[in-house]
Amino acid sequence: MPSVSIRNLTVAYNKGRTLALDNFNLDVEDGEFCVFLGPSGCGKTTALLCIAGLLVPTTGSIKIGDQVVISEDKKTFVAPQERNIAMVFQEYALYPSMTVRGNMSFALENKKYSKEEIERKVNSIASMLGIEQLLDRKPAQLSGGQRQRVALGRALVRDPSLFLLDEPLGNLDAKLREQVRFELKRIQRRLGVTTIYVTHDQTEAMTLADRIVLMRDGKVVQEGSPKDLYHKPINTFVAGFVGTPRINFLTCDVSVKEGRPYFAFGQSALPGSQALAVTLNGKSCVVGIRPSDFMLVDTTEPEAIKGKVEVVEPLGDEIVVHFTAEDQLLVGKFSAADEEKVNERIAVKVDPDKLHIFDAETGDRIDG
């Protein structure tokens, strides 16, 4: 049974002229870690607020577990107080007048837990997050990372049926972000709580998600596992949004020679997969190449793309090479062991099956 079912959710502003959310549909499975990913203003937070009940949608219905929390006709509306949802806001939203302990026990007090039980729960979550020594402090006395943990702890202590996180790592520095990201995933696995996580950071989405819902302009562009989105992006937007360094796009004309399509750009041509020959013959299309799909070859190799190296970024075990070929700036990612092959000029090849082919006009993926 899906833990959250969303049907035809639409949120309109300015008398319907602006759609923050446009006919949004989604099923989140029980225990799943689902990430809403997209650029700012794509409607991901709006969707989250609707699920929490903090925003009433213009149309659409939402079911959490087997309870309809808002029905299509709006006759049923379950108040946020009754939804048993825990949420972590980007700004943490800690209660400034209360201590950490007070913040964490606030929701439990309302549920009429006994004092001993509240104490026990708060202490166990606090030790799990390593914030026991902070329990008697006020939020103003905490650092950003500590506040973030308290906000997380306050949500975890409740045994919610659904866990919503709105860019919870946005205010942390890079190192802390990585650490908390790992902890978050571990805790989620351990507790098995259905989680919806909003972010614009594709690395966060890729590392955390069981499933990513990639959104743009209030619509779902593609949903699937991180692998799906990375290996089978349905259009150029998805391909460009997911993966670092960013995917390379080349606009090419296709010609078929001996049953094999060739993607021509400038003086060079990339051989493609034979399966696509018929579909693509004579068309123009956009070819996407992941930086890690480039293979370094000898500069004398036929059918290789030859380029001039601009910048080399060493990352320890890997190197990122920015090079120009046929006046196009391209990025490749190689093993650091290959660094000696990278001189002033390099030659690269791509496995024809690893090319992502998109329609030049619509940007949609073309599969063989």
Place this chain on the structure above:
Amino acid sequence: MAGALPLSKTQKLLHALYYMLLFIFAVFYLLPFWGAVTTSLKSSAEVFTTSPLSFPEKLTLEGYRAAFNHLKKPLLNSLIITAGGTFFSVLLGSICGYAFAQYRFKFDNVIFVLVVSAIFLPYQAILVPLFQTIRRLGLYDTVWGLILAHTAYGIPMMTLLFRSFYGDIPRCIVQQAMLDGYRPWAIYRRIILPSTKIATVTAVVFQFASIWNELLFSLVLTGYDAMPATVSLNQMMGTLAAEWNVQMAGSMWLALPILVLYIIMGKYLIRGYMAGSVAAT
């Protein structure tokens, strides 16, 4: 001042000039107060033989005793009216401010403008209908009549003040409390009020001072029984002709509570004035 840059000669001269100017203004403003203090400490006889600004030859509390006897009941009335009016206007204004700051409802902006526009109603404009209303309610010459009038007149200003204070509380804090299972009233009591104590102190001091010093409503809405000290002091001028020491002592009695309030609340007040500039989290 440590760490300050050394000043040039012209700057030093300018500074000296500023301070001289400030000093002159200070003297100018404090002179009447000084006159009131010295006069209040003189005997009736001395008032006529010496300059109002001279230091008393013989200090006496005679004027204070006489003024207190005269103002005893009015001061008590003032205290009750001010406490009541302050309590209700701050409480109701704070609740209104909370609603307007943190919740969206139909016509909220229209209602807010309507409520707040009452601030710009001059006292005089509502005096006659207010008098008639209070009399019809059977509250003429009772402390309740004035408490009601001051509460009603104070709500718009308090609503405006509290809305801006509560508007500084991030919405997500209220939303978080909702998700934690709390209703608006509980959120108000357990989150909003404890987070904004300084704002409340500021509002209390503001209301207390303006109701305590208010004359016109009191003049119109009370006769003898509920007369507050401002009216009574005003009447002393007619009845106690030329007993300046008693009148000045009366003024001192009247100023005392406000003075005490400012001294006690002063440190909160300054922080309160600046509360809007710092985020609540």
